[in-house]
Amino acid sequence: MDIFANLAHGFSVALSFENVLFALIGALIGTAIGVLPGIGPVATISLLLPITFGQPATTAIIMLAGIYYGAQYGGSTTAILLNLPGEVSAVVTTLEGYKMARNGRAGAALATAALGSFFAGSVATLVVAASGPVLTSVALSFGPADYFSLMLLGLIIAAVLAQGSVLKSIGMVVLGVALGLVGTDVQTGQQRFTFGIPELSDGISFVALAMGMFGIAEIILNLEKPEARSVLKTKVGNLWLTKEEWRRATPSVLRGTVLGSVLGILPGGGASLASFGSFMMERKISKGRHLFGQGAIEGVAGPESANNAAAQTSFIPLLTLGIPSNAVMALMVGALIIQGIQPGPRMVEAQPDLFWGLIASMWIGNVMLLVINLPMIGMWVKLLQVPYKFLYPAILVFCCIGAYSTNNNVFDVYTTIVFAVIGYMFSKLKMEPAPLLIGFVLGPMMEEHLRRAMLLSRGDPMVFIERPISASMLAIAAVALGAMALPNLRKGKEAAMAG
Amino acid sequence: MKLNAKDIASGLFLILVALVGLYINGGLLGFGLEQHALGSARRMGPGYMPMLVFWLQIALGTVVLLIGLANGPDPLEKWTGLEIGSLVLAAIAGGVVYAAAPYFGEFFTQTYNGLGLAMLVGFLVLCWAAGWRLLGYVCAAMAFFSLTLEKGGLMVALIGTIGIAALADPDHRARPLGVLGLTIFLLALCWWIFIKELDIRVAVWPVQY
Numbered sequence: 001m002d003i004f005a006n007l008a009h010g011f012s013v014a015l016s017f018e019n020v021l022f023a024l025i026g027a028l029i030g031t032a033i034g035v036l037p038g039i040g041p042v043a044t045i046s047l048l049l050p051i052t053f054g055q056p057a058t059t060a061i062i063m064l065a066g067i068y069y070g071a072q073y074g075g076s077t078t079a080i081l082l083n084l085p086g087e088v089s090a091v092v093t094t095l096e097g098y099k100m101a102r103n104g105r106a107g108a109a110l111a112t113a114a115l116g117s118f119f120a121g122s123v124a125t126l127v128v129a130a131s132g133p134v135l136t137s138v139a140l141s142f143g144p145a146d147y148f149s150l151m152l153l154g155l156i157i158a159a160v161l162a163q164g165s166v167l168k169s170i171g172m173v174v175l176g177v178a179l180g181l182v183g184t185d186v187q188t189g190q191q192r193f194t195f196g197i198p199e200l201s202d203g204i205s206f207v208a209l210a211m212g213m214f215g216i217a218e219i220i221l222n223l224e225k226p227e228a229r230s231v232l233k234t235k236v237g238n239l240w241l242t243k244e245e246w247r248r249a250t251p252s253v254l255r256g257t258v259l260g261s262v263l264g265i266l267p268g269g270g271a272s273l274a275s276f277g278s279f280m281m282e283r284k285i286s287k288g289r290h291l292f293g294q295g296a297i298e299g300v301a302g303p304e305s306a307n308n309a310a311a312q313t314s315f316i317p318l319l320t321l322g323i324p325s326n327a328v329m330a331l332m333v334g335a336l337i338i339q340g341i342q343p344g345p346r347m348v349e350a351q352p353d354l355f356w357g358l359i360a361s362m363w364i365g366n367v368m369l370l371v372i373n374l375p376m377i378g379m380w381v382k383l384l385q386v387p388y389k390f391l392y393p394a395i396l397v398f399c400c401i402g403a404y405s406t407n408n409n410v411f412d413v414y415t416t417i418v419f420a421v422i423g424y425m426f427s428k429l430k431m432e433p434a435p436l437l438i439g440f441v442l443g444p445m446m447e448e449h450l451r452r453a454m455l456l457s458r459g460d461p462m463v464f465i466e467r468p469i470s471a472s473m474l475a476i477a478a479v480a481l482g483a484m485a486l487p488n489l490r491k492g493k494e495a496a497m498a499g
Numbered sequence: 500m501k502l503n504a505k506d507i508a509s510g511l512f513l514i515l516v517a518l519v520g521l522y523i524n525g526g527l528l529g530f531g532l533e534q535h536a537l538g539s540a541r542r543m544g545p546g547y548m549p550m551l552v553f554w555l556q557i558a559l560g561t562v563v564l565l566i567g568l569a570n571g572p573d574p575l576e577k578w579t580g581l582e583i584g585s586l587v588l589a590a591i592a593g594g595v596v597y598a599a600a601p602y603f604g605e606f607f608t609q610t611y612n613g614l615g616l617a618m619l620v621g622f623l624v625l626c627w628a629a630g631w632r633l634l635g636y637v638c639a640a641m642a643f644f645s646l647t648l649e650k651g652g653l654m655v656a657l658i659g660t661i662g663i664a665a666l667a668d669p670d671h672r673a674r675p676l677g678v679l680g681l682t683i684f685l686l687a688l689c690w691w692i693f694i695k696e697l698d699i700r701v702a703v704w705p706v707q708y
Contacts, residue, residue, distance in 0.1 A: 051697060167566065168506065171513045171559040178520060178552050185535075185545035192535060192545055193523060216641070220633045223667055389668045390681055393661045396637065397685055400644040400660060401653075405699040411611055413645035417618060417638050424634055428576065429509045447548040459541030 007129060010356030014364055019062055019357065022055070023365045026063035030070020031372055034086045035078050035380045038222040038388055039395065041071040041087070042434070045331045046210035047395065049338070050402040057339040058354045062361040064335055068328050069121060069311040069362070072271055073369045076113040076304050077380055080106060081236070089271040089307040092279035096292065096299025103295045105245075107237040112249050112297055113304040114373045120257040120305035121366035124312035127261050128319070129359045132348060135320035139345035144452035145463045149473035151446045154323045155439060156477040157266065161273055162432045166484045169435045172426075176439025177446065179204055186448060199411040206334040208403050208412045209440060212419025213426070213433045214327075215399045219392045220424050236377060248288050249301040255281060256302035260309030265316050270326035274310035275303035312362055319355055320345060323442070327434040330441040503571030510564025517556035524549045578630075585628040589635075593621025606650070615646035626666075636667040652702040653694070657686055 013019065033044045045064050052060035075087030080097035093113065100109040142150070159169035182193045183203030194200040241249065259281060260274040282302040283292050292299055315332075317323045322344035324330040336343050341351060348355045373380070403416045426433055457463035465471045524535050524546050538544025600613030607613045619642040626635035640663035648656040665671035665678045693699050 051692075054697060165506070165563070165566075167559060167563050168509055171509070171556065171563055174552060174556045174559060175513060175516065178516070178549070178556060181549050181552065188536075188545050190535060190545040192549065193520070216637060220637050223633045223637075389670050392668075393664045393681060394685055394688075396640060396664050397644075397657060397660060397689060400641055400656075401689060401693055401699070404645065404648060404701070405693070405697075408700055409610075410615065410645035410648060413641060414611060414614060414618065417641050420638060420641070421634065429505045429512070430573075431509050431512075443552075450548065451543045454540055454543060459539060461540065 003129060003133070006133075006352070006356050007360060009352065010129075010358075010360035011364075013058060013353045013357030014062065014360035018056075019059055019361060020364065022059050022063040023066050023361045024368055026066020027070040027365050027368045027372060030067040030072075031074035031369065031380060032383060033067070034071035034074020034076075034090075035383055036386075036391070037078060037084050037086050039218070039391070040214075041068045042210070042327045042331065043214045043218050043395075044071075045328060045335075046207065047215055047398050047402055049207050049210070049331065049335055050406045052335060053338060053406070057336065057341055057351070058357045060335055060339065061332065061354060061358055062365075064332060065315065065358060065362065066365045068271075069308060069365065070369055070372075072304075072308045072311050073114060073117055073373050074380065075307075076117075076300075077110065077373070077377065078384065080109045080113065080300070081381065082384065087271075089275045089311075090304075091272075092275050092303045093300055095279070096296050099293070099295030100297065100300065101295075104237055105295065105297075107239040108241050108245055108297070109300050110236065110377060111239045111241055111374060112245070112301045114370055116249065116253040116256065116301045116305035117308035118366050118370045119253055120260055120309035121312055121369075122363060123257050124261050124264070124309040125359055125362045125366070127309075127313055128316055128362070129356075131265075131316055132320055132355065132359070135316065136345045136348045139321050142345070142469060143467065144449040144456065145467050146469040146473070148446055148449040148453055149464055149470040149477075150321065151323060151442050151449070153473045153477040153480075154317070154325065155435075155442060157480055158326070158438050159435050160480050160484050161266075162435050164430055164432055166481075168430070169432050172432055172435040173439035176436035176441075177443035179209070179436070180440045180443030181447070186444075187451065197411075199407075199409060203444070204440075205403075205406060205412045205415055206338075206440070207406045208415035209419050210331060210334070210437060211399050211403055212416040212421075213423035213437070215395060216416060216420035217423030217427060217433075219395055220420070221427055222388060223392065236381070239374060239377075245297050248286075249297050252282055252286055252298040252301035253305045255286075256305030257309045259302075260306030261313045263306070264310030264313030264325075266325065270314050270328070271307040271311045274306040278302040278306035308366075315358070318343060319347060319358070322347070322445075324438055327437050330437045333441045501569055501571040503567040503569075503573040504575045505573045506567025506570065507564055508575065510560045510562075510567055513556050513560030513563065517553040517560065520549060520553045520556075524553065579628065582628040582630045585625055585631060588627070589621045589625040589631075592624045593617045596620045610649070612646060615642050618642035619646060633667050636663055640664040648701065650702075650706050652704040652706065653689065654686060654703060655705060657689060658682060661685060 029044065033039045044067055071087050072089060075085060075090030076093050078084050078086035079090040079093035080101050083094050083098040085091040085094050097109045100106065155173045159173050160166055162169040182200055184201050185192055191201055256278040259278050263274040263277055264270060279299060279302060282298045283289055286298040288296045288298045314325050314329055317325045318329045318332055324333045333343050399416065400413055403412045404410060406412050423433055453463055464474060535546030536544035537546045537550060597613055597617035600607040600616050607616060619639055622635045622639035622642060625631045640660045643663055644656045644660040647659060661682045671678050694703055
C-alpha cells in the first residue's frame with residue numbers, strides 16, 4: 001500500500017533529531033499554556049510565529065502543531081484539579097472532572113483524560129493520513145468558482161459556529177476580508193489602502209494583527225479580572241482506573257473520538273466545539289448518564305477524547321484544500337505562507353516531507369504527551385503556582401521582540417499596538433476576533449479566485465451555480481445560515497456554547 | 500426599549516469603517532480619494548472586490564444595528580467623566596506631540612519615531628483615569644520598546660518596557676523588588692533565546708553616535 005510507504009517516509013522525517021526535539025518543545029509549551037489559564041494556543045502560536053521563520057517549514061509546523069494538541073492535554077489538568085478551564089476546550093471537563101477530584105478520584109480523571117486523548121489522537125492521525133490524499137485528488141479537480149464557493153462556505157460555517165451573534169460574526173469575517181485587501185493588488189500592482197506607507201504594500205502584517213488582537217488584548221482583559229486562582233487542595237491520588245471505570249470510560253472514548261474527528265474536519269469546527277458536542281452526547285446517551293453531576297467518568301472521557309481528535313483532524317482542510325477551519329489553522333496558513341509555501345491541494349505532492357512528516361510527528365507527539373502528562377503531573381501542578389503578574393510582562397516582551405523581528409522593523413510593533421487597542425474594543429463590544437482572522441487569511445485568496453472565475457465565465461455570475469461542486473457548497477452554506485434563523489437551533493447552540 | 504448598546508455600537512463601527520473604505524476606494528456614489536479602477540464584472544479592477552466587500556459590510560452593519568435596537572438590554576460599561584476627559588486629552592496630547600516631534604531633534608524624523616513618541620505620551624496621558632490604566636500602560640510599554648530598540652539596544656528597551664508594563668499591576672507597584680527580579684530574569688531569558696539561540700539582528704547595547 002502506498003499509504004504505508006508514505007507513512008514510513010513521514011516517520012523518517014519526523015524522527016530526525018531536530019524534528020523530534022521541536023515536537024517535544026511544542027508539546028511542552030502546549031501543555032504549559034494548556035495548564036495555565038489566561039493564555040491559549042492562538043495567542044501562543046502568534047507569539048511564536050516569528051521565531052519559526054529561521055527554521056525549515058516542516059520543523060516549524062511540527063512545533064506549532066504540537067502546541068495546539070499539547071494544549072488539549074494540558075487544559076484538562078487545571079480543569080480537573082482546580083475547577084478552572086485552562087483552555088476553552090476544557091470548559092466542560094470542569095463539570096464532571098472536578099467532581100471526580102472532589103470524590104478523591106482526581107488521579108483517575110487525569111488518567112482518563114490523558115489515555116482518552118492519546119487513543120483519540122492516534123486514531124485521528126490515521127484519519128488524517130487516510131483522507132489527506134483522497135481529498136487532495138478531489139480538490140485538484142476544483143476550478144476557481146468551486147474554490148471561491150468552498151471558501152465562502154468555510155467562512156460562513158466559521159461565523160455560524162463562532163460564539164455570539166451569527167450576523168455580527170459574519171460582519172467580523174467581512175471586516176477581516178476588508179483588512180486583507182490592504183496592500184499591492186496582485187494583478188495590476190496598484191497600491192490599495194496603503195496611505196503611501198511602504199510597509200503596508202505587502203499588506204497588514206499577519207503577525208502584528210494576530211499578536212495584537214489575541215496576545216496583547218488578552219493580557220489587558222486578563223488583568224482586568226481579579227485573579228481567581230484557588231490553592232490546590234485536592235490530592236492527585238492513584239492514577240490507575242478501577243475495572244468499573246475502564247468499562248464505563250471505554251465507550252465514551254470511542255464515541256468522543258468519532259465525534260471529534262468529524263467535527264474537526266468541518267470548517268469552523270475544532271477542539272472546543274468537539275468537546276462541547278461530546279459532553280452533550282454523553283449526557284444524553286451514555287450508560288452513566290444518571291451519574292452526571294456527581295462526577296461521571298463519561299463526562300471526562302468523551303470530551304477529552306473529542307477535543308484531541310478534533311485538534312488533529314482540523315488539519316485536514318488546511319493540508320488538503322488550503323482552507324483554515326479555525327483561528328489556529330489560520331495562523332498555520334500564515335506560518336506556511338511566510339515560509340513560502342502556498343497551502344492548497346498541491347501541497348501533498350509538492351511537500352511530501354511536510355505533509356507526511358507532520359502526520360507522523362502528530363503520533364510521536366501524542367506518545368510524548370502521554371509521558372509528559374501522566375508521570376510528570378506534579379511538575380505541571382507546580383506551574384500553576386506562577387501568578388499571572390509574573391507571566392504577563394514575559395508575554396508582552398515576547399510579543400514586542402517577535403513583532404519587531406518579523407521584518408526587523410518597528411512599524412510592525414506599532415501595528416501591533418493599534419490592533420491591541422482594536423482587539424480590546426472588540427471584546428468590550430462582544431465582537432469575536434476569531435472569524436476576523438479567518439476572513440483576513442482567506443480574503444486575498446477569495447479575491448483571486450473570484451476574479452479568475454469571472455474572467456473564465458466572461459462576467460457571468462451564474463457560473464457559481466452552474467458548476468455542481470460550487471452549487472452544492474453554496475447550498476450547504478445557505479442551509480447553515482438558514483438553520484441559525486430557527487429559534488430552536490439557535491438556543492441549542494447557545495446552550496452548547498455556554499457549556 | 501431594549502437597546503443593545505453593544506450591538507448598536509458594533510453596527511456603527513462596521514458601517515463607519517466601510518464608508519471610509521468606500522470613500523478611499525472611490526465606490527461611494529462617485530466620491531472618492533484614491534479612485535481604484537473598478538473595471539467590469541468580467542475584468543475586475545483593483546477597486547471591484549473592495550467595493551463589493553464594503554457594500555456587504557454596510558448591509559451587515561445596518562442589520563446588526565437594527566436588530567440591536569430590540570434584542571437588548573446589553574448596555575456598555577459606564578464611562579466616568581475622568582475617563583472621557585483623559586481619552587480626549589490623550590488624543591490631543593498624542594496629536595500635538597506627533598506634530599511637534601520633528602522639532603525635538605533629528606531622531607524623531609526617522610523611521611516612525613515621531614509616531615512612537617506620540618503613542619507613548621498619548622497612552623501615558625490615558626493612564627490618568629483608572630479605567631484606562633491597564634490598556635494605557637501595556638500599550639505605552641510597547642511604544643517605549645519600539646522607540647528605544649534601535650538606538651538604545653535590546654537591554655534598555657526591555658528594562659523600560661517591563662518597568663512600564665509592571666505599573667499596570669497593583670502588586671508590582673507595591674513591591675518594586677519583585678519587578679527588579681523579574682526584569683533580571685527576563686533580560687537573561689530574552690538574551691539567551693533571541694540573541695544567543697535565534698540570533699536576531701538587533702543591537703543589544705546602546706548604539707554609539
